[in-house]
Amino acid sequence: MSKKSAKDTPREENPPVDAAVVPDGTGDATGKDTGAASPAPDGAATEATAGDGAGTPAAGATVTETPRASEPVAPPVLDKGENVLEVRDLVKHFPITQGIVLRRKVGAVQAVDGINLDLRRGETLGIVGESGCGKSTLAKLLIGLERPTSGTIKVRGQDLTELRGGDLLAARRNIQMVFQDPYTSLNPRMTVGDLIGEPFEIHTDVVPRQGRRQRVQELLDLVGLNPDHINRYPHQFSGGQRQRIGIARALALEPEVLLCDEPVSALDVSIQAQVINLLEKLQDELGLSYLFIAHDLSVVRHIADKLGVMYLGRVVEYGNAEEIYEAPTHPYTQALLSAVPVPDPKLRGMRDEIVLEGDVPSPANPPSGCRFRTRCWKAEDVCAEETPLLQVRENSRHASACHFAQKRDVVHGSA
Amino acid sequence: MSIVSRMKKQTAPSTSGRPEADSSAPLLEVENLQVEFRTRDGVAKAVNGVTFTLEAGRTRAILGESGSGKSVTAQAIMGILDSPPGYVTGGAVRHRGVDMLKLNREQRRLMRGSTVAMIFQDALSALNPVFTVGFQLGEMFRVHRGMSRKDARTKAIELLDLVRIPGAAQRVDDYPHQFSGGMRQRVMIAMALALDPEILIADEPTTALDVTVQAQIMKLLAELQQERSMGLLLITHDMGVVADVADDISVMYAGRVVEQAPVSEIYDAPAHPYTKSLLESIPRVDLRGQELSVIKGLPPTLTAMPPGCSFAPRCYMAREKCGQEAPPAFDVAADRISRCHYWDEVHPA
Numbered sequence: 001m002s003k004k005s006a007k008d009t010p011r012e013e014n015p016p017v018d019a020a021v022v023p024d025g026t027g028d029a030t031g032k033d034t035g036a037a038s039p040a041p042d043g044a045a046t047e048a049t050a051g052d053g054a055g056t057p058a059a060g061a062t063v064t065e066t067p068r069a070s071e072p073v074a075p076p077v078l079d080k081g082e083n084v085l086e087v088r089d090l091v092k093h094f095p096i097t098q099g100i101v102l103r104r105k106v107g108a109v110q111a112v113d114g115i116n117l118d119l120r121r122g123e124t125l126g127i128v129g130e131s132g133c134g135k136s137t138l139a140k141l142l143i144g145l146e147r148p149t150s151g152t153i154k155v156r157g158q159d160l161t162e163l164r165g166g167d168l169l170a171a172r173r174n175i176q177m178v179f180q181d182p183y184t185s186l187n188p189r190m191t192v193g194d195l196i197g198e199p200f201e202i203h204t205d206v207v208p209r210q211g212r213r214q215r216v217q218e219l220l221d222l223v224g225l226n227p228d229h230i231n232r233y234p235h236q237f238s239g240g241q242r243q244r245i246g247i248a249r250a251l252a253l254e255p256e257v258l259l260c261d262e263p264v265s266a267l268d269v270s271i272q273a274q275v276i277n278l279l280e281k282l283q284d285e286l287g288l289s290y291l292f293i294a295h296d297l298s299v300v301r302h303i304a305d306k307l308g309v310m311y312l313g314r315v316v317e318y319g320n321a322e323e324i325y326e327a328p329t330h331p332y333t334q335a336l337l338s339a340v341p342v343p344d345p346k347l348r349g350m351r352d353e354i355v356l357e358g359d360v361p362s363p364a365n366p367p368s369g370c371r372f373r374t375r376c377w378k379a380e381d382v383c384a385e386e387t388p389l390l391q392v393r394e395n396s397r398h399a400s401a402c403h404f405a406q407k408r409d410v411v412h413g414s415a
Numbered sequence: 416m417s418i419v420s421r422m423k424k425q426t427a428p429s430t431s432g433r434p435e436a437d438s439s440a441p442l443l444e445v446e447n448l449q450v451e452f453r454t455r456d457g458v459a460k461a462v463n464g465v466t467f468t469l470e471a472g473r474t475r476a477i478l479g480e481s482g483s484g485k486s487v488t489a490q491a492i493m494g495i496l497d498s499p500p501g502y503v504t505g506g507a508v509r510h511r512g513v514d515m516l517k518l519n520r521e522q523r524r525l526m527r528g529s530t531v532a533m534i535f536q537d538a539l540s541a542l543n544p545v546f547t548v549g550f551q552l553g554e555m556f557r558v559h560r561g562m563s564r565k566d567a568r569t570k571a572i573e574l575l576d577l578v579r580i581p582g583a584a585q586r587v588d589d590y591p592h593q594f595s596g597g598m599r600q601r602v603m604i605a606m607a608l609a610l611d612p613e614i615l616i617a618d619e620p621t622t623a624l625d626v627t628v629q630a631q632i633m634k635l636l637a638e639l640q641q642e643r644s645m646g647l648l649l650i651t652h653d654m655g656v657v658a659d660v661a662d663d664i665s666v667m668y669a670g671r672v673v674e675q676a677p678v679s680e681i682y683d684a685p686a687h688p689y690t691k692s693l694l695e696s697i698p699r700v701d702l703r704g705q706e707l708s709v710i711k712g713l714p715p716t717l718t719a720m721p722p723g724c725s726f727a728p729r730c731y732m733a734r735e736k737c738g739q740e741a742p743p744a745f746d747v748a749a750d751r752i753s754r755c756h757y758w759d760e761v762h763p764a
Contacts, residue, residue, distance in 0.1 A: 355634055
C-alpha cells in the first residue's frame with residue numbers, strides 16, 4: 001500500500017523512471033521541484049517497484065520525488081511480505097539548555113534525524129554504525145523508552161507515538177528488547193522464574209496466574225536452558241546463559257519484533273556463535289522479525305537480510321544486506337567495511353583498506369549538507385550545500401545518500 | 416617527598432647489582448611461566464606453563480577468551496601482577512638473557528617503561544582523570560630521566576605529535592576526558608613509547624574502540640613498531656586483528672598455550688581442535704551465510720580443572736585418553752606446538 005504512494009518524477013519532464021526513492025526526512029526533500037513535476041500514474045510506479053524490487057534509474061536522469069504532504073514515501077521495496085514495523089521520518093533531538101531558573105534552549109543534540117525503516121515478518125534488519133551515530137537512541141525510541149521529537153513508529157499498523165496509557169501498554173507487547181549486557185540487565189535479587197515471569201505481572205491477561213510458572217519453564221526450554229533451573233539466580237549462570245535468560249524474557253509476551261541491541265558483543269567468541277544460532281533458530285520457529293543493532297559488521301553480515309548504515313543520526317545506505325556488503329556505494333560504508341579485519345592472514349594487505357581521518361563530528365553541531373563530508377575523500381562543494389537524499393542511484397539496486405555514490409568492493413582481497 | 420626525588424636518589428645504586436644483559440639472547444623469552452591466584456575457593460592456576468620467545472621487530476599475538484590467562488601472562492611479564500592474590504610460582508621471563516623475575520623491586524621498576532611498556536585496554540580508566548595528559552606523559556621523563564618540568568612538557572608535545580594527535584601543543588594541557596576514545600588510546604600509546612621500550616605489550620588495545628578507529632590505531636602501532644623495531648606482544652581475542660598484524664600466535668585456553676605457530680599455518684591448518692572450532696565459529700565480513708559451528712559448553716573453572724586435557728569436555732573429538740592424561744606439547748613442526756593427543760588428526764599432514 002505504501003508502495004503506491006511512491007511517485008517518481010523525473011526532474012526534466014522525462015517519462016516516468018522506475019526508481020524507488022526515499023526522503024531523508026530533513027524537509028528539503030519535500031517541495032523541491034514540485035512545480036516542474038507532473039505525478040506519474042499510480043500504476044506505473046507500482047509496477048516499477050513491485051516488478052524487480054528496487055529498479056535501476058535510467059542513466060543520467062536525476063530523480064526526485066513529490067510525496068503527498070500527509071503520506072511519506074516508503075523506502076525501496078526489497079521483497080514482499082507484511083510490514084510489522086514501519087518507521088517514518090523519525091526524529092529525536094535532545095535539547096541543550098542553559099540557565100537554572102530561566103532555562104532556555106541553546107541547541108539540540110540531533111541524535112536521530114529523519115529515519116525511515118521497514119521491517120517485514122521473519123526478516124532481520126541490521127543497523128550498523130559507530131558509537132554516537134544514534135543506533136541506541138533509535139532502539140530506545142522504537143521500544144518507547146524515549147518519545148520522538150517527530151515522526152511515526154508503526155507496529156502492525158498501530159502508531160506507537162500516538163498511543164497513550166492502556167493502548168500503548170498493549171501495543172508494546174509486539175515489540176520487545178534484548179539488551180547488550182546480560183550482567184547488568186538482569187536483577188541479581190530476582191530468580192530466573194521471577195525475571196522471565198515479570199512481563200506477565202504487567203500484562204496480566206497474557207497467561208493466567210496458575211499457568212505462569214509452566215509458561216516460564218517452556219520459555220526456558222525454548223532458549224535451551226534447563227527448565228529445572230527456574231529457581232536459580234542470575235549469578236549462577238554464565239554470560240551466554242544469562243543472555244539466553246534475557247532472550248526468554250523478551251519472548252515472554254510473544255512479540256513479533258525483537259530489538260536486539262548488541263546482543264552478543266559482551267560475550268566471548270566461542271559463546272557468541274551459540275547465541276547467534278539460537279536467535280536464528282527462534283526466528284525460524286516463531287517467525288520473529290529482528291532489528292539487530294551491532295557494531296560488529298561480521299556478525300551483522302551473518303544474520304541480517306537488510307541493512308541500514310547510520311552516520312550521525314541519519315541512514316546513509318539502506319537496502320539488501322548482501323548487496324551492500326558486496327558493493328557498498330556510500331563512502332562511509334566503504335570505509336567502515338574496509339576497516340573490519342578479516343580472519344585470514346593470506347588476505348593481509350590485500351584489502352582495499354580506507355583509513356578515515358579524524359573523529360565523528362558532534363551531533364550537537366553536525367556539518368551542513370552531507371554529514372560525512374568532513375571526513376570524506378570525495379567531498380566537493382555540493383556536499384556542503386545540498387543534503388544528499390537516500391535514494392537508489394545509478395548502477396546500484398540499493399539506496400545510498402551520497403552525491404557521488406559509486407560501487408566499490410572493499411571486503412575482498414584484490415588479488 | 417615526591418616520587419621523583421625518591422627515584423633520583425635510588426637510581427644510581429640499584430642498577431649496579433643488575434646482571435649483565437647478553438645482546439645475542441632473544442629479546443624476550445618466557446619459559447614455563449606459572450602464575451596462580453590463591454582465592455577463597457582454592458588455588459586457580461591462571462597461567463600454567465606458558466613458553467614462547469619474542470624477537471625484535473616481530474609481533475606475537477596471544478589469543479584467548481576471557482579467563483584463559485592471556486592478560487595475567489602480560490601482567491606477569493610486565494611485573495604488575497596484583498599480589499596477593501596472584502603469585503608467580505615458577506618459570507622465567509628473560510629479557511636478553513636476564514631473568515626479570517629474579518630482579519629486586521627497584522631494578523624491576525626501572526625496567527618498566529624503559530624496557531617493557533604496556534598499553535592497556537581501557538584508556539579512560541588507565542589515565543588519571545585529575546592530571547592533564549601532558550603532566551602524565553611528562554612524569555615518565557621526570558621520574559626516569561630526571562628532566563625538569565619544562566623539558567618534560569616539551570617531550571610530551573613531541574610524543575603527542577608522534578602518535579599523530581592534531582594540535583599537540585594545545586592538547587597537551589587537556590585532561591583525559593576531553594579526548595575521544597581513539598585519541599585517548601593514542602595518548603596511551605604515546606605514554607608507552609615515551610622511554611623507547613624494546614618490548615611493547617598491548618593488552619586488547621582496540622577492544623573498546625569502533626572499527627574505523629581500530630584501523631587507525633592498529634596502523635599507527637604497526638608503523639611505530641617498524642620504525643623502532645620493537646617486539647610487540649599483542650593480547651587479544653579478535654582473530655581478525657591477529658590475522659592482520661601478527662607474525663606468530665599463541666592460542667591460550669584455561670591457562671595453557673594449546674597451540675603455538677606462525678600465523679599463516681594456524682589459519683590454514685589448525686592443529687588443535689580448540690583453534691579449529693574457534694575459527695569455524697566466527698562470522699566473517701567477507702563471506703556470507705557460512706554455518707557457524709558451535710563450541711558446546713563453557714570454559715572450565717580454574718579452581719576445578721578437569722583431569723586430563725582441559726578442553727576435552729568441549730571437544731568434538733575427545734576420547735577416553737583425553738579425560739585421563741594431560742597432553743604434553745607435541746612438536747608439530749619447527750616453531751609449532753600443539754597440546755592435543757590427536758593433533759595429527761586435526762591437522763592432516
